[in-house]
Amino acid sequence: MYRSRMYRYYEYRETDDGLQVSNSSDPPIKQRWRDLIAREKEVLASKHCNVSVDGFHYPNYTLYINFTVFFKPTEQSFTRQDYGVSFGYFAICSAKLSLSCNDYLVEVKYGDQYNVLQNFSLFTNNKMYDYREYRLGNEDLEMCASNYSRMRTIWRARNSWEKFKDQHKCRGSVKNIYAWYVVNKQFTVYLPPWSQYFTRNDYGVKDGNLIVCQENFKLISKKYTQEDLLMFNDSIINIK
Secondary structure (H helix, E strand, C coil): CCCCCCCCCCEEEEEECCEEEECCCCCHHHHHHHHHHHHHHHHHHCCCCCCEEEEECCCHHECCCCCEEECCCCEEEECCCCCEEEEEEEEHHHHCCCCHCCCCCCCCEECCEEECCCCCEECCCCEEEECEEEEEEEEEEEEEEECHHHHHHHHHHHHHHHHHHHHHHHHEEEEEEECEEEEECCCCCCCCCCCCCCCCCCCCCCCCCCEEHHCCCCCCCCCCCCCHHHHHHHCCCCCC
């Protein structure tokens, strides 16, 4: 916020001499400026990074006025040169975080003894894992079994981001679905009202709820077919 105006993360650039914003009234120029800055901040997240980049939600970090970020799970501080921004969230190379769960991973093969609930919680070995506590691999599921609370917090934050960011693959709007679907053990989702299936790479999850790109939905016909009318032959009321 500056002089009663709000600038989004992709509308300003941070330099050694201060902040820069574009005051052009030409829409194409403003759009190119936004695209350039968004890309700069995404690239910064992966600078000198040969492993994955993690993004985190607001509860996991504090942002100060000099753009230093305090990352709560590991109690680390990062200056503006150490991290990037992705979709308005703090994003950083995984190698820069001081904790990892690699030594405490539990793996469960797809189809083994587990159940998936509608809120994407997983029940296995008499324990319930919420949607942030397991990761979907190519052949199996992975859970963090560490007793260290900060390590588990990072694990949950990473998984939450991974499942949420899938909605940003959408070309248009996002549809949040809170009911009327079933999840099977391969994490395929079936939506009876639309008679549609979505595999685990076709949707995202936010707060345990299903997120699907609007353009992936089949349209439901609003016209009654002859078969529909035949079902109501004994109950039709005609009005002139």
